[in-house]
Amino acid sequence: MLSFEEKIAVIEEFEELEKKNVSLGRVNFHFEESLYDKKNVVYHLHPNGNGFVYAGEMEGYPVDDRGMVNIRDFDAKELHAIVREAIDSLASTPAEKDPVLEEWMNDYDQLLILMREEDGYNVYAGENLEGTFNSYEEAADFLEQEGFKQD
Template sequence: MKKKKEIIDRFTELTAKPISLNRVNYHYPESQREKTILVKHLHPNGNGFIYAPYLEGETELDKEGYVNIYEASEEELTELIQKAIDFMNTDEAGFAEGEARFYQDQDKNILKLVYENKVWIVYDFDNVEAVFKSLEQAESYLSDEGFFEEKA
Protein backbone atom coordinates (compact mmCIF):
# COMPACT_ATOMS: atom_id res chain seq x y z
CA MET A 1 0.00 0.00 0.00
CA LYS A 2 2.85 2.38 0.80
CA LYS A 3 3.89 2.82 -2.83
CA LYS A 4 0.32 3.17 -4.10
CA LYS A 5 -0.52 5.53 -1.24
CA GLU A 6 2.47 7.71 -2.18
CA ILE A 7 1.26 7.84 -5.79
CA ILE A 8 -2.31 8.68 -4.80
CA ASP A 9 -1.13 11.30 -2.29
CA ARG A 10 0.44 13.23 -5.19
CA PHE A 11 -3.09 14.17 -6.19
CA THR A 12 -3.59 16.96 -3.66
CA GLU A 13 -7.21 17.45 -4.71
CA LEU A 14 -8.04 14.08 -3.09
CA THR A 15 -8.82 13.74 0.62
CA ALA A 16 -7.79 10.55 2.46
CA LYS A 17 -10.26 9.11 4.94
CA PRO A 18 -9.28 6.03 6.97
CA ILE A 19 -11.88 3.26 7.17
CA SER A 20 -11.94 -0.20 8.74
CA LEU A 21 -9.17 -2.82 8.56
CA ASN A 22 -6.42 -0.21 7.98
CA ARG A 23 -7.91 0.66 4.61
CA VAL A 24 -8.24 4.17 3.18
CA ASN A 25 -10.79 5.80 0.90
CA TYR A 26 -9.85 8.87 -1.13
CA HIS A 27 -12.59 11.38 -1.78
CA TYR A 28 -12.74 13.97 -4.54
CA PRO A 29 -14.81 16.74 -2.92
CA GLU A 30 -15.03 18.78 -6.15
CA SER A 31 -16.87 15.97 -7.96
CA GLN A 32 -19.69 17.17 -10.21
CA ARG A 33 -21.34 13.78 -9.73
CA GLU A 34 -23.09 12.34 -6.70
CA LYS A 35 -20.18 9.98 -6.11
CA THR A 36 -17.15 11.49 -4.37
CA ILE A 37 -15.12 8.37 -3.49
CA LEU A 38 -12.46 8.11 -6.19
CA VAL A 39 -10.24 5.46 -4.54
CA LYS A 40 -12.06 2.86 -2.48
CA HIS A 41 -10.68 0.42 0.12
CA LEU A 42 -6.94 0.94 -0.46
CA HIS A 43 -5.56 -1.92 1.63
CA PRO A 44 -2.08 -2.27 3.17
CA ASN A 45 -1.41 -5.14 0.71
CA GLY A 46 -1.84 -2.75 -2.26
CA ASN A 47 -5.31 -3.88 -3.22
CA GLY A 48 -7.97 -1.28 -3.84
CA PHE A 49 -10.37 0.16 -6.39
CA ILE A 50 -10.62 3.30 -8.52
CA TYR A 51 -13.89 4.75 -9.77
CA ALA A 52 -13.83 4.11 -13.52
CA PRO A 53 -17.31 3.70 -15.06
CA TYR A 54 -15.90 5.27 -18.24
CA LEU A 55 -14.05 1.93 -18.75
CA GLU A 56 -17.26 -0.11 -18.92
CA GLY A 57 -16.93 -2.72 -21.64
CA GLU A 58 -13.13 -2.39 -21.71
CA THR A 59 -12.33 -4.03 -18.38
CA GLU A 60 -14.04 -5.72 -15.45
CA LEU A 61 -15.74 -3.32 -13.04
CA ASP A 62 -17.64 -4.00 -9.85
CA LYS A 63 -21.35 -3.15 -9.64
CA GLU A 64 -20.55 0.43 -8.50
CA GLY A 65 -18.19 1.12 -11.42
CA TYR A 66 -14.83 0.55 -9.70
CA VAL A 67 -11.82 -1.21 -11.23
CA ASN A 68 -9.34 -3.24 -9.15
CA ILE A 69 -5.82 -1.74 -8.94
CA TYR A 70 -3.94 -4.56 -7.23
CA GLU A 71 -1.71 -5.23 -10.26
CA ALA A 72 -1.63 -1.65 -11.61
CA SER A 73 1.77 -0.13 -12.35
CA GLU A 74 2.65 3.41 -11.24
CA GLU A 75 1.92 4.69 -14.74
CA GLU A 76 -1.42 2.85 -14.94
CA LEU A 77 -2.44 4.01 -11.47
CA THR A 78 -1.58 7.63 -12.26
CA GLU A 79 -3.50 7.48 -15.54
CA LEU A 80 -6.54 5.85 -13.90
CA ILE A 81 -6.66 8.49 -11.18
CA GLN A 82 -6.35 11.38 -13.66
CA LYS A 83 -9.06 9.91 -15.90
CA ALA A 84 -11.31 9.39 -12.87
CA ILE A 85 -10.82 13.03 -11.84
CA ASP A 86 -11.58 14.17 -15.39
CA PHE A 87 -14.70 11.99 -15.41
CA MET A 88 -15.84 13.31 -12.03
CA ASN A 89 -15.37 16.88 -13.29
CA THR A 90 -18.26 16.31 -15.66
CA ASP A 91 -21.86 15.92 -14.63
CA GLU A 92 -24.10 12.98 -15.50
CA ALA A 93 -24.74 14.50 -18.94
CA GLY A 94 -20.99 14.43 -19.53
CA PHE A 95 -20.40 18.19 -19.48
CA ALA A 96 -18.07 20.17 -17.25
CA GLU A 97 -19.32 23.26 -15.46
CA GLY A 98 -18.14 26.30 -17.42
CA GLU A 99 -17.55 24.35 -20.64
CA ALA A 100 -17.64 26.92 -23.45
CA ARG A 101 -17.98 26.84 -27.23
CA PHE A 102 -17.90 29.70 -29.68
CA TYR A 103 -20.14 30.25 -32.69
CA GLN A 104 -19.78 32.72 -35.54
CA ASP A 105 -22.09 33.94 -38.30
CA GLN A 106 -21.15 35.05 -41.82
CA ASP A 107 -20.73 38.66 -40.61
CA LYS A 108 -18.10 37.50 -38.08
CA ASN A 109 -20.40 38.11 -35.09
CA ILE A 110 -19.49 35.76 -32.25
CA LEU A 111 -21.73 34.16 -29.63
CA LYS A 112 -20.51 32.05 -26.73
CA LEU A 113 -22.35 28.94 -25.55
CA VAL A 114 -21.58 28.03 -21.92
CA TYR A 115 -22.69 25.09 -19.76
CA GLU A 116 -23.69 26.50 -16.36
CA ASN A 117 -25.89 25.03 -13.64
CA LYS A 118 -26.96 22.14 -15.87
CA VAL A 119 -28.23 24.39 -18.70
CA TRP A 120 -26.67 25.83 -21.87
CA ILE A 121 -26.57 29.62 -22.00
CA VAL A 122 -25.97 31.63 -25.18
CA TYR A 123 -24.06 34.85 -24.47
CA ASP A 124 -23.67 37.90 -26.70
CA PHE A 125 -20.64 39.39 -24.90
CA ASP A 126 -21.85 39.53 -21.27
CA ASN A 127 -25.55 39.57 -22.16
CA VAL A 128 -27.66 36.42 -21.97
CA GLU A 129 -29.19 35.78 -25.38
CA ALA A 130 -31.00 32.49 -24.63
CA VAL A 131 -31.07 29.51 -22.24
CA PHE A 132 -31.61 25.86 -23.20
CA LYS A 133 -31.98 22.59 -21.33
CA SER A 134 -29.89 20.63 -23.84
CA LEU A 135 -26.91 21.15 -26.10
CA GLU A 136 -29.00 19.97 -29.05
CA GLN A 137 -31.61 22.68 -28.43
CA ALA A 138 -28.93 25.36 -28.12
CA GLU A 139 -27.13 24.26 -31.28
CA SER A 140 -30.42 24.12 -33.20
CA TYR A 141 -31.20 27.68 -32.12
CA LEU A 142 -27.73 28.88 -33.11
CA SER A 143 -27.98 27.16 -36.49
CA ASP A 144 -31.41 28.69 -37.12
CA GLU A 145 -29.88 32.10 -36.35
CA GLY A 146 -27.04 31.48 -38.83
CA PHE A 147 -24.28 30.72 -36.31
CA PHE A 148 -21.89 27.83 -36.71
CA GLU A 149 -19.33 26.49 -34.28
CA GLU A 150 -15.82 27.88 -34.69
CA LYS A 151 -13.28 25.13 -35.21
CA ALA A 152 -10.03 25.43 -33.26
Protein backbone atom coordinates in the same frame (compact mmCIF):
# COMPACT_ATOMS: atom_id res chain seq x y z
CA MET B 1 1.18 -5.74 -9.33
CA LEU B 2 1.97 -3.10 -6.73
CA SER B 3 1.59 -4.00 -3.09
CA PHE B 4 -0.95 -2.27 -0.87
CA GLU B 5 1.82 -0.17 0.68
CA GLU B 6 3.18 0.82 -2.74
CA LYS B 7 -0.29 1.89 -3.91
CA ILE B 8 -0.78 3.90 -0.72
CA ALA B 9 2.58 5.62 -1.32
CA VAL B 10 1.61 6.61 -4.88
CA ILE B 11 -1.81 7.90 -3.83
CA GLU B 12 -0.43 9.83 -0.84
CA GLU B 13 1.64 11.91 -3.29
CA PHE B 14 -1.62 13.80 -3.96
CA GLU B 15 -1.87 16.30 -1.13
CA GLU B 16 -5.43 17.22 -2.12
CA LEU B 17 -6.65 13.75 -1.12
CA GLU B 18 -7.71 12.87 2.41
CA LYS B 19 -7.14 9.31 3.62
CA LYS B 20 -10.09 7.61 5.32
CA ASN B 21 -9.79 4.19 6.94
CA VAL B 22 -12.84 1.98 6.39
CA SER B 23 -13.75 -1.58 7.42
CA LEU B 24 -11.64 -4.71 6.91
CA GLY B 25 -8.38 -2.76 6.60
CA ARG B 26 -9.55 -0.98 3.45
CA VAL B 27 -8.78 2.66 2.72
CA ASN B 28 -10.63 5.37 0.81
CA PHE B 29 -9.15 8.63 -0.42
CA HIS B 30 -11.54 11.60 -0.63
CA PHE B 31 -11.26 14.78 -2.67
CA GLU B 32 -13.19 17.27 -0.54
CA GLU B 33 -12.92 20.04 -3.17
CA SER B 34 -14.92 18.03 -5.70
CA LEU B 35 -17.44 20.05 -7.71
CA TYR B 36 -19.67 16.97 -7.84
CA ASP B 37 -21.51 14.90 -5.24
CA LYS B 38 -18.82 12.28 -5.73
CA LYS B 39 -15.88 12.75 -3.36
CA ASN B 40 -14.26 9.26 -3.34
CA VAL B 41 -11.33 9.19 -5.75
CA VAL B 42 -9.92 5.91 -4.44
CA TYR B 43 -12.49 3.47 -3.10
CA HIS B 44 -11.93 0.40 -0.91
CA LEU B 45 -8.21 -0.03 -1.50
CA HIS B 46 -7.70 -3.42 0.14
CA PRO B 47 -4.54 -4.89 1.70
CA ASN B 48 -4.68 -7.61 -1.00
CA GLY B 49 -4.00 -4.88 -3.60
CA ASN B 50 -7.51 -4.65 -5.00
CA GLY B 51 -9.25 -1.28 -5.17
CA PHE B 52 -11.04 1.19 -7.37
CA VAL B 53 -10.62 4.71 -8.75
CA TYR B 54 -13.62 6.81 -9.74
CA ALA B 55 -13.54 7.52 -13.48
CA GLY B 56 -17.20 8.36 -14.01
CA GLU B 57 -16.40 11.88 -15.23
CA MET B 58 -13.59 10.68 -17.51
CA GLU B 59 -13.36 9.01 -20.90
CA GLY B 60 -11.17 6.16 -22.02
CA TYR B 61 -11.47 3.83 -19.04
CA PRO B 62 -13.64 0.72 -18.70
CA VAL B 63 -15.92 1.61 -15.78
CA ASP B 64 -18.47 -0.44 -13.86
CA ASP B 65 -22.02 0.76 -13.22
CA ARG B 66 -20.73 3.01 -10.40
CA GLY B 67 -18.13 4.68 -12.62
CA MET B 68 -15.25 2.80 -10.98
CA VAL B 69 -12.11 1.30 -12.53
CA ASN B 70 -10.43 -1.66 -10.85
CA ILE B 71 -6.77 -0.78 -10.20
CA ARG B 72 -5.58 -4.20 -8.99
CA ASP B 73 -3.07 -4.68 -11.83
CA PHE B 74 -2.01 -1.05 -12.34
CA ASP B 75 1.67 -0.18 -12.16
CA ALA B 76 2.86 3.00 -10.40
CA LYS B 77 2.79 5.13 -13.54
CA GLU B 78 -0.74 3.99 -14.50
CA LEU B 79 -2.01 4.48 -10.94
CA HIS B 80 -0.52 7.96 -10.70
CA ALA B 81 -2.05 8.93 -14.06
CA ILE B 82 -5.58 7.71 -13.30
CA VAL B 83 -5.63 9.31 -9.84
CA ARG B 84 -4.44 12.63 -11.32
CA GLU B 85 -7.11 12.45 -14.05
CA ALA B 86 -9.79 11.56 -11.50
CA ILE B 87 -8.93 14.55 -9.31
CA ASP B 88 -8.82 16.88 -12.32
CA SER B 89 -12.15 15.56 -13.60
CA LEU B 90 -13.83 16.24 -10.24
CA ALA B 91 -12.29 19.72 -10.08
CA SER B 92 -13.55 20.79 -13.52
CA THR B 93 -17.00 21.81 -14.67
CA PRO B 94 -18.45 20.21 -17.81
CA ALA B 95 -17.81 23.49 -19.64
CA GLU B 96 -14.13 23.33 -18.74
CA LYS B 97 -13.84 19.68 -19.81
CA ASP B 98 -15.61 20.10 -23.13
CA PRO B 99 -15.79 23.79 -24.05
CA VAL B 100 -18.03 25.05 -26.84
CA LEU B 101 -17.75 28.50 -28.41
CA GLU B 102 -19.38 28.77 -31.83
CA GLU B 103 -20.50 31.58 -34.10
CA TRP B 104 -23.83 31.18 -35.91
CA MET B 105 -24.83 33.53 -38.73
CA ASN B 106 -28.12 34.10 -40.56
CA ASP B 107 -28.77 35.41 -44.09
CA TYR B 108 -28.90 39.00 -42.75
CA ASP B 109 -25.37 38.77 -41.33
CA GLN B 110 -26.67 38.71 -37.78
CA LEU B 111 -24.36 36.85 -35.45
CA LEU B 112 -25.24 34.72 -32.43
CA ILE B 113 -22.74 33.00 -30.17
CA LEU B 114 -23.33 29.53 -28.73
CA MET B 115 -21.34 28.84 -25.54
CA ARG B 116 -21.20 25.99 -23.08
CA GLU B 117 -21.30 27.42 -19.59
CA GLU B 118 -21.39 25.41 -16.36
CA ASP B 119 -23.86 22.60 -17.10
CA GLY B 120 -25.79 24.11 -20.01
CA TYR B 121 -25.59 25.93 -23.33
CA ASN B 122 -26.30 29.64 -23.76
CA VAL B 123 -26.95 31.65 -26.92
CA TYR B 124 -25.86 35.30 -26.95
CA ALA B 125 -26.50 38.25 -29.25
CA GLY B 126 -23.59 40.43 -28.24
CA GLU B 127 -23.81 40.66 -24.46
CA ASN B 128 -27.54 39.82 -24.39
CA LEU B 129 -28.63 36.32 -23.47
CA GLU B 130 -31.05 34.99 -26.09
CA GLY B 131 -31.64 31.52 -24.66
CA THR B 132 -30.47 28.82 -22.28
CA PHE B 133 -30.58 25.12 -23.17
CA ASN B 134 -29.88 21.82 -21.43
CA SER B 135 -28.07 20.24 -24.38
CA TYR B 136 -26.08 21.21 -27.43
CA GLU B 137 -28.73 19.58 -29.62
CA GLU B 138 -31.49 21.79 -28.14
CA ALA B 139 -29.43 24.94 -28.66
CA ALA B 140 -28.45 24.01 -32.23
CA ASP B 141 -32.08 23.15 -33.04
CA PHE B 142 -33.20 26.56 -31.76
CA LEU B 143 -30.56 28.34 -33.84
CA GLU B 144 -31.45 26.40 -36.98
CA GLN B 145 -35.18 27.09 -36.50
CA GLU B 146 -34.34 30.79 -36.23
CA GLY B 147 -32.49 30.63 -39.54
CA PHE B 148 -28.92 30.53 -38.27
CA LYS B 149 -26.11 28.34 -39.56
CA GLN B 150 -22.84 27.56 -37.93
CA ASP B 151 -20.16 29.88 -39.31
